[in-house]
Each structure stands twice: as structure tokens, then as C-alpha cells.
Amino acid sequence: MQKRFKTLMIATTIALSACGGGGGSPGETQEHYTITLRADKAQLPINIADALPGLGAYRPYTTTLYVEARKGNLPIPGGEDIFACNVAGGLDSGALYYLDGKSEHETEVDDGNGGTVKVPSAYRNITLGSNAGGNSFHFHAGDQAGNARITCTVQDPLDKQQRSASVEISVGGATGKPASVRLAAQVNDILGTKFNANGILNQMAIQAFVMDDANQPTGSTSGSNVQVRILSGTDAAVGARLVAGSQSGSVLQLPSIGGVALFSLLSGTETGTIFLEMTADRADNNVSNGISDPMVGILPIQVMAARTVAPTIDNKDLGTITKGIPFTAYLEAKNGLPPFTWAATGLPTGLTVDASTGILSGTVSQDAAEREYRVTVTATDKNKISATATITFKVVGGLPEDFAIGDCNSTAVCSLGSAPVGKNFTYSFVSSTTGVTWSFGGLPAWLTAGTSPTAGVLNGVPKVTNCGSQRFLVTATKGATSVTRTFNIDVVTGPIPPGGVPEDYTCP
Template sequence: MKFAASLKSLVLLAATAALAACGGGGGSDSDSGFTPQGLSLTTSSSTVSLNPRSLTTITATLRQASGTPVADGATITATVNGAGLGNLSTGNGTNGGTATATTVGGVANFYFQSGPNPGTGSITFSAQDTTTPGRTVTRTVNVTVGNGPGNDPRISFQPTKTDIAVNTDGVPFFLGSPYISEVIVNVRSASGQAINDDGDGDQAIQFSVTPVENGAVSVPDDPDTDDVNEMTTPFVSIFTGVSAGVSRAFVWSAENAGTIRLHAAFTDPDTGQRVEGVYDFNIVTNVPPLPGAVVVRAPTSPIYASDSGGTSSGTVSISVTDGAGSPVPNPVAGSTAFNNVRLEIIPGGGSGDAVLSGTNAAGQLQEATSIVLRTTNGTANALVIAGVETGAYIVRATSDRADNNVDNGITSPVVGERTIVISDGRLFSVRIVSPDIEAILANRVDTGVVDESGEEVPGGLDGSYSFTVSAIATDRQGNPVLAGTPIEFGLVDEPLAGFPEEGPGTFVLSGGDGNPREGGTLFTAPSGHFTTTSGGPNDAAGPGDTLLVFGQEVPGNRDLESARTVAQVNSATSLNVTQPFNDNDDTGVSVDFGNVLPYIVGRATTGTIGATSSTNSLGIATTTLNYPVSILGKAVALWARGAANVSGGGQKLVSDVVTAVYPGIAPATLIASPAVIPGNTTSFVTVCMLDANNSPIQGVFIGFGFSLESGSGTVDGQSSGTLANATGASGCALAEVTTIGMTEDGEDTVQFSVPGVEPAEVEITVADNLILQASPTAIIGNGTYTIDLRLIDGAGNPVQGTAISGTCEGDGETATVNISQQPDLTDANGETEAVIVASQMDQPDGGAEWTCTFAVGGGEPSADVTIKGRDSCAFSGASPPPPLGACEDETDPEEQFTLTVRLTTPGATSATIAGSLLCSAAAGTSAECDAPFADGTTANMQVTPAEENFVATAAGDCVVNGSDEDVEGRTVTFIRSSPVTSDISCQITVVPE
């Protein structure tokens, strides 16, 4: 009976199992209970632990209920659960968050590559149970990505050394260098195949280093690149080839100790995964982490005496580095901080009342001439606080090489010093800055008319130009004077002789033997002729005129640079002024050198200038000079002055006087007409100098030179040099060109030139055929122009009764040029004329250019006349002005970039930058200044050292223009490259001449 009962129980259990298998449908083998009859899915591991950027292979196996593998071709899908956890591939060249493989012998392999960051997640493997419709079997593998180094088996490193010596001296590459480690890098695909790539494919290895300040990397030289040796050139990142799974890199050290990491990356052709391996190298030094150098950096802004009204404090920065150039460790013993810098301020003249202020390691505020500080990451800061005494001070920082601790005394001092100037902000020197000629404004007449869009319709040009004149004012220590200091301006441009026939002209009332009475109002000049001149009664001096004395031209007379109003004329050699001359006592004692100073007496009759301005925070005062276009090229003398308080009470006038010419608008154009002349005879060529607005520039002596294959030539009787006459009121000069001995017709020319202007060339021919000459050969801008035409034979004889016709063609969207009057038959002199009408030649972002060609029947000979428009976006006088928004760099903020300039001066002088960017640095300091400007424009900056024996040098994106003698105002010009997509900077340093 017991046996029967047991058998009955087994039958019931079997029936229950059969009911469970038939009744409920699908389910997975991960369900609780027992494994159903059907396919089963297993993985090589239930958990995976690996580091970032590492690879592991996971095998998934699909079996039948009997335990035998499923038939080949069954599909298994794997999916990564967790953002950024990693990616999967089955070796088919692709990868992603999901991968699918088909079984072989019931097995499918998956390559899992972990992501760049630690994390946790899982991978779900799944397959359809083909024996039970609707049933899916799954398997979950838990994944943990740790925080260690990558361990991808596809890439490995074999360095010659892992410790590289710090390269403090920047020793270049050489094999076996202690500053370089050669690294063999082995790379394989996921299937174990060696990688091959010539350096241009997807499997090329990219080497890079981090951090970049700790070193660099190079690779074997590529023979296909002639311009660079990749092995001896340091790179931050570079691609190179790989052969038979092997590549090579060279890791370089820099001047800082620390760690440098080599990154090597390539694309696995099996999986499409980007494989990256990293290897760390130690940049080591046997130099102990103790002070080896101390540097004091001066405040970036001037410091003034406490009673001056200016800023009376500034921050100094102290850096302490070890012998290898790395910051010293923070001075801490356990939990207790200590001081490792002693800072002192020492008056340069032996007395002074400036103090230092700073917080020590205990957090206590100190204010004294000697304080102690602690560095953080090698740097400490303190405040210099001025008293009432001015002068140069030495800020001295001392650290202890023995133990980086100054609290327990200083055994082995390491010292850094910096000169700090404290000044009074009172006017001592003023200098006029040369104008930016490209910033001249062509003035217009205001119409007051508004168009349909509400915009005012611009009027025409009013025949005058304006530009900004700046003056830089400094105190005796070279700092900018206090903001708001008044500066007066003025000019003298008459009486003038010789303009324009003899050039810019010479001031009639001038000489080189002036003698101002120091502290008095008397001025004498033994060769003076203040009462009578050969130029007429208006050339005599009189009350109200201006006397300009060029004291700075003669050493020892700086203080006598003067601009004074004439009070009365005593005689031909003597006059008095309304305000006393300075005492010429820079040395403390008044000095009289006698009749040695250049001078001018005159008045302003054509130009005007704003009378008074005030300095800004940089010590710069600006005003506007206005003048008619009819006198471009005429000489002018400009002056600026300000009142300065002197010790003991009273004031003196500090002045600067410069001579210049009234400038035209750049660029200028040189035109020579006719364009062709016969050889072995004498011909006349008209050479004209015009500014960008087609205004004539007078008083210019134009140079010339010949290029002849045979024979010789002269212009105005000279074989080389300049034309006999300067350009006249029309901006033109007549050149008499004579050639002899020319035997063959070739590329023979005479070229006319002016520095900075594109030359004009005239062809000289000895052919027997006819020559057609046109004058002028070029036209600028809009207007109606008469063209003189002349037909001659090869000997220069006129040809009469010949018909000439002209045609015009060119570009420009709206520009039109036509010949309103065609030429008649040539007369007895071989001459006729035509009339050209040009309109809408000025165009946004580049003017139009047309050519009118005149020719006799058959087309030869011919003569061309060029008509050029101007860039209406760059030229304020263009007609019509560009429509709003037509210019690329007009107001688009995306086209605005920043020019950053770092101005550095030695301890002996200060310097100021004016022009497109304003900046000032006191003696022994550095200042960083910036200014926005549009893409494609030019920034013109004039650097003015306070002392005459200093000049400016430039680095980065700035270049210096000007001669070595141009000491008082070296022009540093920055020209934007194209295209520009980022901010740009440069460094300007003032150094002894």
C-alpha cells in the first residue's frame, strides 16, 4: 500500500509539470522555479569588472534542452544598459550600444569596450527560442567600470625609460638624449591581426601628450614631407604610420618636473572601435624642491603719492620656484603653515615713506617696510602703499634655499628685486603722437534730407579733411599725469615760402640761432628778420603770432621747448613773448647755451585745431586738426603744452613742437601720362600725385629711373634722382624725358616713384609704327573727364586727319562708364579729345574698375585709360556711400575680434601706446591692454618711451615700422591676416637703444 501511494504521487507530479509546461506560455530561464524545456542561454561570465577604455570578450552560448549546441546561424543580440558605459562589437567593423551575432557551434563572441569614465550598468543578451514560439531567453551580465588605467590588449607600450630628466635648458632632440624616451607601441586588431597603415588611413596612430606644458611628442621622420622633420620637431599631437603592428614615438620633457601622459589611439578595423592606450612618464629632477629663484612682478597700473589725487597703491606678485623651475611646495609642516618669503621696500634715494601690506601665514595683517608672507602654489601677493614722497623704490623678496622657511632665519638667501616708481602725477613732459593717416575723415555737407527709409541722405564732400591729434603727458617718473590735466594745442602754417614749387615749403621767419631768456620773456636771434622780409609786409612778425622753439633738438635744452605768443617785436633780431620761458633747470641749475636753438615764428591761416583738451587715465589728450584739401602737402608746425606746478610755488609751461605736412587720404596714386613715348627723342610726361579722394598732393618731388636694353636716358637733364620741380597745385609735375642710342625695341621703360606708392611706368619704343598717346592714363572716382589724344609717328611727328574711336568695358554691379563725346579727326598737331563720364564707381568692399580703349582704324595703335572706383566701405568720401549693412565688417559682432597687447618696460623708463589701442606702463612694469576692431582692418599703434635713449621691439602678431632714428615715437603696426577666426595678441618691449 505504501508503494502504491508513492507511485500515485509521482504520477500527479508529472501531470502537474506537464500542465505547467503547456499552460502558461513563454518565460525566460531567469524566472524563479525550474528551467523549462527549450533553449538555454549562458555567458562566459555573469559579472565583468574592467577599467575605462579597456576591452573584454564575452562569449554567449545557446543550447538546446538536451544540452547540445543549437544549429549554426541562430541570432543572439546584446544591449548595453547604462549611458556612457561602453560599446559592443561582434568583429564586423561596426560598434554601438547594441550588437547582433550569429552562432557557430552554438557560440557567439562579443567585444565590449568600456567608456572613458567609471560607472556601473549591465549587458543584456537575448535570443528567440525556436522550439517554443513567442519565448525569449535572456541573460544579464553586470558591468563595473573602475577607476584604474586602461588595459586594452590591442595596444601596449615598451618605453626605453619611464623617468625622463627635466629639460630646463631646452636642449633639442638627439638620439640617446636624457630628455627623451623612445617608446615602441604594439597594436593589434580584436582578432589579433597586426595593424598596417602608411599614416594616411583610419588605422594610423595618433600620438598626443598631456599636459602640454610638461612636454611633447615626436615620431620618425616622414620622407614625403620636405618642410619638416617629424622626429626632431616637438608636437602636441601628430599622426604616424604603423608597420606589422609596430609604431614608434619619442616623448620629450620640458622645463617643469611632474608627470606627462602619452596617448596613442587608432581605429580597430575589426570592431570599428577607437582604441586608446595611455602611458605615464615621470619628468624628474635631482634638484630638491627648495627655492632656486624668486621673481617680483610690479603692479600693472601706476602708483602716485598719497597727496597727488591719484591711485596710491598697487599689488606686487612674488613667485618662488625651485632649481628646475617648478613652484616650491606650499610651506606647511603637518597642519601648521609658515612663511617662506621676506618682502622689503627700500627707497632708492635713501629716504621714503612707502610701506608694504600683506597677510602672513598666521593670517595676521602686516603694514611695514618689511613683512613676511607664505606662497600658495609658489605665488604670494602684497600691496605697495605710497606715502607723500616720490621716487624709485626697490621691492626685494628673499626666500631661504636651505629649508623654504624664513620664520627660523635665512641661511641661504635667494633674492628677487623689482624697481617700483611712485610719482606725483604732475606734468613734466608732453609729446605729440604722429597721426594715423588711414583715419583721416573727408568731411561732408549736411543735407538734412531724409529718404523713404528714414535715413538721412549724406551730402557731398565739403573740401576739407580732419584727423585726430594726440599728445601723451607724463610726470617726471614716467607715469601718466593725472586724468583731467588740461593740454593746449595750436599750429603754425604761415608765412611760408617755396610751396609748392620747392616742396612742402619753408617757414620764412625761422632759423637755427634762437636764444630764449631763461625765466624771462625776451627772445633773440642774431640772424632773425622779424620786421622786414623779402616776402612782403605780411611776412613780418607781429603781436599775436606764435613763437615755436625746438629745445629738444639740442641736448640740454629740453625745458626750453616752447610755444609762446608774441607780445611785441623789438627789432629784426629781438622780440618779447607774453609768458616767461622755462628756467631750463632739469638738473636743478638754470643753464644758458646761447644762440643755438631752432625756432619758427608764424600764424595759422589755413588749418584749424581744437584749442584745449584734457588727459584721460593714460595721460593722453586728443583734439582734431582740420584743413582744406587744396593745401595737401603744405608744411605745418603743431604744438601742445600744459601748465606744470614747480617746487616752491609757481608754474611753468611744458611743450612739444613737431613739424609735418597736411596729409591726404591713403592710399595715394601716381599717374604718368602718356603711357607710351618714342625713343631717341625728347618727350614730355605729366606725372601726378593724387590721394584716395582724387585730391592733388602738392610739393612732392617724384623720383625716376630707367630700364633700357640699349641706349641711355635723362629726365630734366639728370640720369637719376628726382624731377626738377615738385608737384604743383594740380598735384602734377612735368618731366622732360630724353633718350638716345636706343637700337632695338624691347621692354624699355622709365619709372616714376614715391616711397610707399605704387610706381607709374611709361613705355619707350623705337618702332617705326604709329603711337597713340592718351592723357591722363588713369582716372579715380566719378565725374566727367576730358581725355587728350595725340597720334604721332615713331620719330615723334604729329599725324593729321586720322579717325580715332573709343570703347569702354569693366566691372562693378552698378558702375557705368561711357564716352559722351567721341574724338574728332586729329588736327595738324596730331591731337583730338574725347569725354568720359563715370558714375557709381565706388562700390562696397572694393571699387569698380573700367578701361576705355581708344584706337585708330584696325585697332592699332591704341591707348588705354583706366577708371578706378574706391572701396566705399573703407573710404569715408566714397560716392555714393555704401548702403547700411553692405559692408562685411560694418557692425557684425561675429566679425569683431580683440587685439591684446602686453607692454613691458625696464626699470629706467616708462612708455605709452596711443592710436588704435591705448596703453601705459610705468617704469619697471608690464601692462596688458586690449581693444576690439573689425576683421580685415589695421591697428596702428605708436609706442612712446619717456626717455629718448629707448626704443620699442615687437613680438607675436605685431611688427615695427620706422627707422632707428625714430626714437621718440616708434610705430608698431599690427596687420590682420586673412581669414581670422580668433582673438590675437602681441608683445611690445621697450629696451635701451
Template sequence: MPLAHAQWRRLHSSCNGAGYAVEFGPRLFRRAEWSASDEIFRESIVHFSSIRVVKGLALTAVAGALVACGGGGGGSSSGGPGAYKVSLRADKTELPTNIMGVGPGIGVNSPYTTTLYVSAKRENTGDLIPGGEGVFTCNVVGGLDSAVLYKLDGTDEEDDDGNPKPSRSVVLGANAGAASFHLHATNTPGTATVRCTVDDNGTQREASINVTVGRATGKPSQVVVNAADPAYLFVQGIGQTTQILLQAQVLDDAGAAVPNPAPGVNNLYARIVPTAGTADDDAKLRGTGGDNTWVKARSVSGQAAFTLVSGASTGSVLVEVLSDRADNNVDNGITEVVSNIVAVPVVASVGMQALAIQGAGALPDATEGKSYAALVQASGGVPPYVWSLVPGSSLPAGLSLSPNGIIYGTPSVDGPYSFALQVRDSATLQQTAQAVFTISITAAPDPAPAPLQIATSSLPSGNVGSSYVTFVTATGGSGGAITWGATGLPAGLNIASATGVISGTPTSAGVYSVVLTATQGTTVVNRTVTLTISP
């Protein structure tokens, strides 16, 4: 039975003014198409040899009608450049839980941060997505409590202290079809899902990746170091305590003890960090192996111990304890650093002198983008000491202050900075002291330029006997002048070497494979494009 006119109108309404309808009888399939005026202008009838075939073809026809009306998602066709294919990858897909709230950073000394790389290119031709601003939009769409996003390229919004602000979404420009950004773990275990999208003529193309934060992997994720009471030492030669036990714990992403290394394998490395003070000049570490300034140890149920022995000078001794997340083995080197630092005061007396800050003024210089650690020290009063920023003062962006007087992190700014610190002792009637410190941060060297690349992926078509003009472009490189060349151009067309303008009047029809060449200094790059000249 033919479709009723009311059914046609309902389909017509759903297709915004144009569409298809189908009906079928015992051995035929009828397809009709109408315009916005509801006037049928094309109809076709196809005969079939069996009812079973009709059913299969009818379903195909209905699906085709829906696609013609705009239903379903757009895919790449067999011809043309095809849809954009988005790719997303990460340097690390597992991050430790950031229990201490360490800030983001780049490199092996930033175990809580991973770099992500997004790119897009045409499926059929491999053409990279054009450069520009706002090409990629990347969001945390799952595990929102476990990770946040940063650019770490100097364009992040900053808080009042100059630190980059975390975000759930970043918008990135494209360079050579790609961009990078960063994901940073929080103190909440989970799986963070990141999705990046690009606009493809109104259709959103996307790719996603999962990064696990805090999964119980058995890999070192955190080193916890505690000094036994009284948490300070006396100098040698006065008949007081001159050695202290340092207890180290190696925990995995879920806060559980890492598995015991194989017999004879050490998974912890401790060292005395040289400082501007003199307390570490003749202090010693004792344990397995080492030369008194460093030792190794094998943890059992995640725990190991070292002994720190004071020297003849007062001040503080800075001890760093490291493990290797890559393989829980420090005997073969350390590939992926997981570490913690503890400062142990060394005093000549307790409660006999007023609390004072030692060495106020200039701290060791730092370099933007490189890991940094420095120690501020106090004397007198009753140790141990607790350090903090004076209200209203702030550290350079990327640096933090630990309660035991360690300034650490990766500075994200350059220039001279000054800030005020205060320290309090552990006496019943606490004393406090304040001092101003300065630090000079050298600017990071300029990043290497992106490689030279021809950005033009296709040439507009032309006609025989008609004037033709277009131009080609390149991205990246050293910034010097580019000299252009082309081989395979149709007769009548030439390229201007200084500007990359292709112009002339073609005299022969055909499809031409043109090899473009861009030369910048000693760098030469090529790209093959197609030019169609119609009769």
C-alpha cells in the first residue's frame, strides 16, 4: 500500500524541507524524493527476484535516506582529503598520588606531572591541521578529582603568588599540526580521562586517553623520611647526642609499602646535600656501602634506616633520600626519581641562646625551568625549628617552603626576588625570628625553533588559457628568508623564489604532481602537492 500523504509530510518536516520516502510491494521497491514545496520530483522503482532480497535492500535504502537527511555521524569518504584524525598520547599514563601537594613541573624531577601530545591530520592525504590559535580544545572529562591540566608554557593564568593556576580545560594553538600540554596529579587516586577535540567544518573530531593516578602498582611513588627524637643533633665533643636514626619509607601509588627488592638489590639512595653552611662539611651518613656522604639501603616491607652523624659545626644538615620508580632499583642508576629531603639541625646548646636566623640574604642562584633546592638555617632556642613565610610575602612562582626550612621546586619565572621568612622554635615559651632572603633566577634559554615545514597541502585548480595565481607558505624554521622552488608545474606557470607566488597562464590541461621546495639557510624541505588544470 502506498505511503499516505500525512506520512510524507511527517518525514518532510523531520528533514527540514527535503527528504526521501520508501515503500515496497511484493517484488518491488519504490523510492521517492521531494523538495521543500512538497512536490515529488523524482521516483524510481526497482524490481527484485525474491521477498528476502527486498527486505535487505529496503533496510539499506531506509538507512541511506536517513543519511541523506543528515542523520548519523560524518565519516571520511573514499575521495577527497578525508576527515581529521586526532591523536593523543602521554609520556606517562601512570602517576603517583600527590599526597604532599607538590606543584607541577617538567622533566624527571617532576614525577607527578606528565606531558600530553595532541595532533590532527587528514585521513586520506595525511595533511596536518593548519596552524593558528584555538585549534585544539582539551578537557578532563573523567576522574575530575584526580588530575588537573596546565600548559606550563608561560600562558597559564596565575594566582596571587604568581603560580600557574590549574584548569579542567585548555585551548591550544597548533604548530606543525600538533600541540602539547600537561596533566598533574592531585592527592586523590583515580583514573583521569582527557579528551581533545578539533572542529572539522562543523563536526567535532576527538581522541581520548586515560591516565591513572594512585593505582597500587608496587612502584615507588613516595619516599617518607622521619628523624628519630629529638630530631636534632649536637656538635661533636660536648658529650651530647651526635647521631640520629633516619627512617625512610618507600610507598606505592596507593600508599602501600613497595615489594621487597631481590636479595642483594638496593632500592634507596641517601646523600648529604652540600649547602652554603658548614654543618654538612664533616657530617657523615652510615649504612650499606657509600663514602660517608652517601649510602644505599634495601627496604624490607617498604622501610629502611640510615644513621646521620654530626660534625664539628652548627647549622643544618640536608639529607636527600631517593628511589627509582622505573624499577625499584638504585644499583643500576636512577631513571625516574622519587625523592624527599629532610633537614636536621646541629646545635651547640639548647635553650641557652636566643633564636636567630643564620645566613640571611642571598640564596644560591636558580635557573628558570630547572629543579632547585636551598636550605635556610637557624640557631639558638630549642630545636627542631618550624619555618614559614611572613604574612604578605611570597616565593617566586614554582618554589615552595617546607616546614623544616627547605626551599624547593622548579621556578617558572626569572629575575631577582626577595621575600621574608620566619622561624619558631620548640620551646614551651616559643621564640620567633624573621629575616629577608633574596634569590636570582636566570631566564631559561630560548627553546629550539620548530623545524621548517611547508604548510601548503594543496593548490587551487585552474583552467587552460585563464590567468592563475596562488602562493605557498611554510612554518617553523630559524626565521631567516625562505627561497622557494617547484618542479612539475604545468607549462605557463612559474614560482617566484622570493615570495612563493605561483602565477601565469597554463597552456595544458591535466593533473600535475608538483614538488614544492623551501630552502632556509642549509635546511631544505620538500612537499608534493596536486594541481588540476581543466581544459
């Protein structure tokens, strides 16, 4: 009887042990769940390289997180969808990833070569199963500094309550000291001149950004950390001003919110470019107490009187220009807002471009180099928007005799135009050099040469009997050198004076 009682006690002890006293199924205990969450790295660098998540020494922007739940001292049972984890704060600084290689946790993106590639998908919350009471996932840093708080929960089957655990990961590297400054104006917009009649606003909202070493926004700590100034020296700067709240003028000092300061630019009456200078102080991030280590950025703002397509000029080949011979070419600008102002660089001596008409004219000097010229021409419209083009031409020497008669520098017949019957006709020849004497051969009977051989003057009054085209020779002589050219003149019907006989003035 005693032996049987002892056997029963042993069996009872074993049964009690199986109920939770020492290593049995956790589902049979009355203890609540506990959950823990930890990260391999509590600090990550800012991912300014926009690198993809991954593990290993060359993936410094990713860390692994481990979530575990226990019931008493034992792992909770395994199963699907046991843990729910999310980024509970600092989502701008990073996201969660599975990195388990499963296709449902990857996204197909363009690889830039006409194909696609799969990359890990980013999540703000994920669901994990339990294996031996835990699981792992990953957090990958973004390009914004901050503290990300990740929270995981598990439901306790005993009371159906959620148990949670959190961990914070710092995405850092920011110094808080200004390292760069830049301005951003309203996108795809222009500033109109004051009082313009084309409906263009003469006020533009602009934001100033103060960024630190890690290209993170640097907010104001005390005073103002941004100074904005209109740079003088342009027509558009005259009468323009900056406004922000109660401040107004050509210089503003502003505090920033999250590294961003807002102000407006108001235009004056002139077109052109306004250059805005923004300055921050790296020394103490405060410009209101003086600037000892300036960080400067400049933004150009175009001021226009009307919205137009930007002007353009076509490149042009002007061919050959002969030294000593008058030359004219007409340059044209397309689009833009007239009037245009013209300029040219690289012209040989003797040629100039008219600033208001764009006419290129002059006589290339005998001292100019005989070569091909590439000249840059610029046209600036009323909006102060410029266009440039290249004109090319080749400068050659004068005729072998070193001078020419007027603008007739070829072997072709040169025209003196027409002479009306009954009207006095006078023409004076010129050459490309001085000290020339003139002689004429085969002159029509009605034309006579002047008495001075150095004047090169012809005059006369044609009659009806002289009607038609008539040719003669003109020779310019200087020393032992001479140039001869053939000229043509047409005698045509002239005006009939009062009381005149029509037959005396009308060519057949």
C-alpha cells in the first residue's frame, strides 16, 4: 500500500511539471506575453547617396531589428502574422524592409537601359510571423536627418491585449551649421515689370534654404539666420524691393522654419535680371549679430514686360569680303520682344554693327588679316533676354592693283543705273585708295568728263536719240598701276515739263 502511494505521487509530480512548472507547452500557463525589440545599430548615417538597402559592410545605411515575444521564460508559439511593426515616428528619415527575397516584397523598376530590375519594397508597417518566438526585419535610412521610432506589437491570447516594444534609431550626421544657401522661386513663372499691361504679376514668392554639411535644413536657433539682398548694378534692380511681414527694403534678415525662410520680391519698372544674394553665418547660424563666416548663394530673377518666346539668331555665312570695298549685311533676330540691342565681337577693323538696327557695315581695313573670321553677334530684346549666333566670312585682299573703283570689284559689267531723258545726270567715281586720276573711253556723246582728272566726275543731259543701254570704260590710275572697268547706263523716258513735247522725252 505504501509503495503504491509513492508511485502515485511521482506521477502527480510529473503531471504538475507538464502544466507549466518546468518546460511544458507555454499555452498551458497563465502568464502574460512579454515582447522585446532591439536593433543592431542605433545610429545610421544619412543616405545622401540614395543607396538601396542591403546587409554587409558596404551597406552602412541599413540595420537589422529583432523582435521577440515570450510567455514566462519560454518563446511564444510559432505562426503567421504574429507581430505587427511600424514606423511610429520619423518616417521621413527611413523605412522598413523585409529583405527576405520574396517577390511580393519587391518592386519592379526601370533599370535605365530599356529593361526592368526588382528592388526591395519600402514599408511604413509590416507583419511578421513567429519562429521560435521571434523574427527579424530591417530599417533603411533616408536622406533626411531625424530620429525614427519603430514599434512592434503582439496580441496576448490570455487577455486579448496588445503588448508592445519600441526602439529608436538616429539617422544623423547633421551639424546644424550652415554650409550652403540657395533660393527657390515659384516654378515656371516670371516676374512682370511694375504697371505692365500684360497681366504678369509683379510680385513673386521666394524661399531661402539654409543647409548644413549633410545637406540638411538648418533652422534658426536665435535671431535671424538668413540675410537676403538685392544686388545693385542692373536696370531691373532699380525700384525693386523685398518684403516679409513688417520688413521692406533692399535687404531683409529673416528667421527660418526648418531651414526655410519665406519672403517676396516686388519688381520695379525696368526689365532685365534681378540678382538676389542670400547669406548665412556658419559661425553661429545668426546674421543679426554680424556675419563672421559667410555662406553665400545668388539667384537670378528675370523681369519681363511681356511673355514671349526667347529670341533666336540664325548662324550665317556671309561669304567673302574684300578689303577696301564697302560691305553691308543685315542681321535678323526672331521671336523675343523688340526693340533689340545688337553687339558683335571679333570683327576685323573697319566693320561695325549698328546697335539699334543690327546692320553690319563698313569697309575692311587694308591692315586686317586675310583669313576666315568667326564673329559672335548678340541681340538683346526689351526683356533683356539675349540670343547669340556666329557669323562667318573670309577677308581677302583687294584687286591685284591694290585698289578698286567704287563697289565694282569684279570683271562683270558695272551699272550706274538709269538717266531720264531731259534731266541732268551727274556721277562721281571713287576708289579704295587716294591719289587716283581718272580717264574714260567710249563715253556716250551726251556724257562729258569733268575738267579735273582727279575728280572722276561725269555729267550730261540725255536726249531721246540717246535712249537705251550704253556702255563705256572707266580707268583709275595711280602711278604705274591702273584699273579699268566696264560700266553701263540706261537712258529712259523722262518727265515731260509743262509745255514740253512728249516726243522729246519719251523713249520708243
